[in-house]
Amino acid sequence: xxxxxxxxxxxxxxxxxxxxxxxxxxxxxxxxxxxxxxxxxxxxxxxxxxxxxxxxxxxxxxxxxxxxxxxxxxxxxxxxxxxxxxxxxxxxxxxxxxxxxxxxxxxxxxxxxxxxxxxxxxxxxxxxxxxxxxxxxxxxxxxxxxxxxxxxxxxxxxxxxxxxxxxxxxxxxxxxxxxxxxxxxxxxxxxxxxxxxxxxxxxxxxxxxxxxxxxx
Amino acid sequence: xxxxxxxxxxxxxxxxxxxxxxxxxxxxxxxxxxxxxxxxxxxxxxxxxxxxxxxxxxxxxxxxxxxxxxxxxxxxxxxxxxxxxxxxxxxxxxxxxxxxxxxxxxxxxxxxxxxxxxxxxxxxxxxxxxxxxxxxxxxxxxxxxxxxxxxxxxxxxxxxxxx
Numbered sequence: 001x002x003x004x005x006x007x008x009x010x011x012x013x014x015x016x017x018x019x020x021x022x023x024x025x026x027x028x029x030x031x032x033x034x035x036x037x038x039x040x041x042x043x044x045x046x047x048x049x050x051x052x053x054x055x056x057x058x059x060x061x062x063x064x065x066x067x068x069x070x071x072x073x074x075x076x077x078x079x080x081x082x083x084x085x086x087x088x089x090x091x092x093x094x095x096x097x098x099x100x101x102x103x104x105x106x107x108x109x110x111x112x113x114x115x116x117x118x119x120x121x122x123x124x125x126x127x128x129x130x131x132x133x134x135x136x137x138x139x140x141x142x143x144x145x146x147x148x149x150x151x152x153x154x155x156x157x158x159x160x161x162x163x164x165x166x167x168x169x170x171x172x173x174x175x176x177x178x179x180x181x182x183x184x185x186x187x188x189x190x191x192x193x194x195x196x197x198x199x200x201x202x203x204x205x206x207x208x209x210x211x212x213x214x215x216x
Numbered sequence: 217x218x219x220x221x222x223x224x225x226x227x228x229x230x231x232x233x234x235x236x237x238x239x240x241x242x243x244x245x246x247x248x249x250x251x252x253x254x255x256x257x258x259x260x261x262x263x264x265x266x267x268x269x270x271x272x273x274x275x276x277x278x279x280x281x282x283x284x285x286x287x288x289x290x291x292x293x294x295x296x297x298x299x300x301x302x303x304x305x306x307x308x309x310x311x312x313x314x315x316x317x318x319x320x321x322x323x324x325x326x327x328x329x330x331x332x333x334x335x336x337x338x339x340x341x342x343x344x345x346x347x348x349x350x351x352x353x354x355x356x357x358x359x360x361x362x363x364x365x366x367x368x369x370x371x372x373x374x375x376x377x378x379x
Contacts, residue, residue, distance in 0.1 A: 158242025159355025
C-alpha cells in the first residue's frame with residue numbers, strides 16, 4: 001500500500017524509481033516527437049513531485065494562460081491517465097511544423113489552419129508522444145496495455161488541470177506528478193516548442209510499478 | 217462605490233458583506249456556487265471540486281465537496297445576517313474538459329455530477345437556484361458583484377455572459 005488514502009507518502013528510493021520510469025517513458029516520447037517533426041528534441045530530467053491539489057495551476061504557471069492539451073486513458077496491466085500540455089502558441093507552431101513536414105511545401109500560417117484539422121493533428125501528435133511514453137513503461141513492467149482515443153482541449157490552464165485535481169481529490173489533497181518537459185530546437189527566429197507530459201497512475205498501478213522496480 | 221475583489225482558490229469558501237466582488241478563475245469541472253441575500257447585503261461563494269466527500273476525513277477543506285460546501289456556506293450566510301427564505305443561488309462551471317470516444321473514463325464526467333449534487337443539496341435546504349451557466353466543454357472565469365448581484369461568466373472564445 002502506498003501511504004494512506006489521504007496522505008500519500010513515498011520514500012526517496014520510491015520517488016527515484018517512479019522518476020526513472022518517467023525517464024524511460026520520456027526518452028521514447030522524445031524520439032517519437034523528433035521523428036515526427038524532423039527536429040532535435042531536448043528533454044529535461046523528469047521530476048516526481050508531490051503537489052497540493054489546490055495549487056496545481058500555479059505550479060505550472062499562470063492559471064489563466066491558454067494551453068493546448070491532449071488527454072489519453074491507458075488500461076491494462078498498468079492503468080493511468082496521461083496529459084500532454086503546451087502553451088497554445090507552442091501547440092500551434094508544432095502543428096504547423098508537422099503539417100509542413102508531412103505534406104511538404106511552405107508553412108501554412110497558424111491562423112489559417114482549419115480548427116478541425118488543427119485539433120485532429122494536435123490530438124495525433126499528443127497520441128504518438130503519450131503512446132511512446134506508455135510503450136516504454138509497459139515494456140519495463142512487462143505489462144500489456146490499451147490506449148484510448150485522444151481527447152483534445154484548448155482552454156485556461158486552471159480549467160484543464162481540474163481534471164488532475166478531481167482525480168487526486170477523490171483520494172486526498174496531494175497529487176503525485178511525474179512531470180517532464182520536451183522542447184524542440186532548430187526553429188526559425190529562435191522560436192521554441194515546449195510541452196509537458198503529466199502521468200497520473202491509478203493507485204494500484206503505482207503499487208505495481210514500485211513492486212516491479214523492487215522498491216516496495 | 218468601488219468594489220474590491222477577493223479571489224477564491226480551489227475548495228475555498230467565503231461569505232462577505234457588500235461591496236466586495238467575489239472572483240474565481242478557470243473553473244473546469246469545478247463549480248462556482250454563489251449565494252446571496254440582497255436585503256442583508258451579504259454574499260457567499262464556494263469553489264467546489266467534487267460532488268461527495270463519502271465520509272472522507274473532515275480535516276479537508278469543507279468547500280471541496282458539494283455535500284459539505286453547501287450546508288457550510290448557508291450556515292455562514294445565516295451567521296453573517298442572511299435570512300434563509302431570502303437566500304438565492306447562482307451556479308457556473310461543471311464543464312467536461314475532455315471526452316474520449318468509446319473509453320470508460322467516468323471521472324471525466326465529474327462536472328455534471330458536481331452540478332447535480334450542488335443543486336440537490338441547495339434544494340434540500342430550500343434554496344432556489346435562479347440562474348446557471350453550466351456544462352459544455354469550456355472553462356469559465358466568474359465574478360460576482362454585490363452591487364448589482366449579477367454573476368459575470370467569461371468563457372474563452374465566447375465572451376461574457378451575465379446571469
